[in-house]
Amino acid sequence: MGAHRCWIEVINPEKNEPVAVKWSDIISVDIDLSLYAAADSFNCILKNDFLLSDYFKKDQEISFWLGSVSDPNHWSKEDLTHVFTGRIDGVRPYFGEQMIVQLVGRDYSGRLIDREFSVAYAEQTASQIAAKLAVENGLTVDVTETEVVIEKDLYKDRKEWEILQELADREGFVCYVKKNKILYFGPRKETDDAVIAELNYKQKEKSNVLTMQFDNSMVGIINYVVVRHWLGWKKKIIQGEAKDEDLMKYGEKKRVVYDPKAITKELADQIAANKLKEWSRGVVTAEQVRIPGSPLVDPEKKVVIKGCGQVFDGNYYIEKARHIFSKSGGFFTEMNLTSQRPDSAAQYRKDLYD
Known part of the structure; x- marks a missing residue:
């Protein structure tokens, strides 16, 4: 596994050049990665014995690298994986028994x-x-x-x-x-559908899952699909739909999809029917998925689970990921997973705007 390491760089606004934070000043880093509607974010704690808080500024660019190295005494940024670049939203120094400074911020979508x-x-x-x-x-x-x-x-x-x-x-x-x-x-890239990691539970030397909780329920099942497309320069709207009347008794669970392939109502209806067939099946989700730190984990990437039984083994998509690093606790990655690929940003917008 090697020794866990973190590298942090900020841009010197006067020279527009990157400056590295000393390894000895890093205490902890949390990086939250989400899907399209919400910004990725970070929260890091640094030693402030030499008043680093005077150097960091709101809107300053900051980047993070994470990973493991074989030689803890001789390593560099190139030995790690770039996981985040964004801007500082807040600088929060604390003066008590310890002098520390907390930095918080978001990626450039902020x-x-x-x-x-x-x-x-x-x-x-x-x-x-x-x-x-x-x-x-x-x-x-x-x-x-x-x-x-x-x-x-x-x-x-x-x-x-x-x-x-x-x-x-x-x-x-x-x-x-x-x-x-x-x-x-x-358009969504086909390469995003490649499996990036195996999550193995009690699989002898392959085991890498520390915790995982599944939910196999009606949650996430869609029973009403509407497909829309604005056609041509006059912006004529094409719309099709499909419903599962048997599932409507649990309450309407509607999803609206914009699809450029829906150039006629017949095609829109067919696309809606195909998506309804997929989305009206049961959805299996997994939360509290915790593994040793993996900087390759990213939302919407695919992972495969093994060792959790016939119902729960299989391919899952990452909805959210969190990289947690500290010198005292090590490096871990947490995830939320779903068995159905998120179709669009629309279903996640509620978290941001409602």
Whole structure:
């Protein structure tokens, strides 16, 4: 396993150059990774004996690397994995028996979440809007081109991130900020469906699961699917739907999907029926999944579980992940998992805006 290590860099605003925090000053780091609607965030504690709190500033860029090294006395950033880049939202020094400083912040989507959308972007396509917002917020652009001009009514009294998520839904895209400061606005990548890790419970030398709790219930089952697509430059709406009347007795559980393949009502109905068939099956979720620290764990990536029985073994998608590092406790990764792939950002927006 090796020795757990963490590397932290901040950007010197005067020289615009990275400066590393001394290993001896790092106490703990927590990094929370979520899906599209909410920003990834961090919380770290540093020694403040030499008043580091005077150096850190709100909105300063900060990056984290985590991992294990074979030689605890000779290692570098290159031996670890980059897990997060964002900006500092708060600097909180504490003066008591110890002098420490707490830093909290979010990734670069935090800016888009905070900022009101400007009507200056009216009469443009979704991809043009995404590209401009990326550049304005200091991000590199990875945007798939679209053709339909977006109506002005969409922009009123809303945050930039909320607008981007809805535009992505309309195109059947996903939208997120990568840890290397790239705004991705485009179709879901097939490479995201590759299994990145095995989670083994009581599998002899392969065992790496410390705790895990499953839930096999009606929670998460969808019984009403609506598929929409805005077609052509006149923005004609195409809509199809499908319901499972037997499951409606448990209460309506509706999901709206924007799919560019729904170019006729018949196709929209068929897509809705296919998705309903998938989503009306039972959903198995897992929480309190705790393993030795793995910096490769990221939301929406796929893992496979082994050793938990025929019902619960299989492939799962990561909904949330948390990397927890401290010098006293070591490095661990916690996850929430689901057996069904999250279809879009829409189902997670409730956590952020409601």
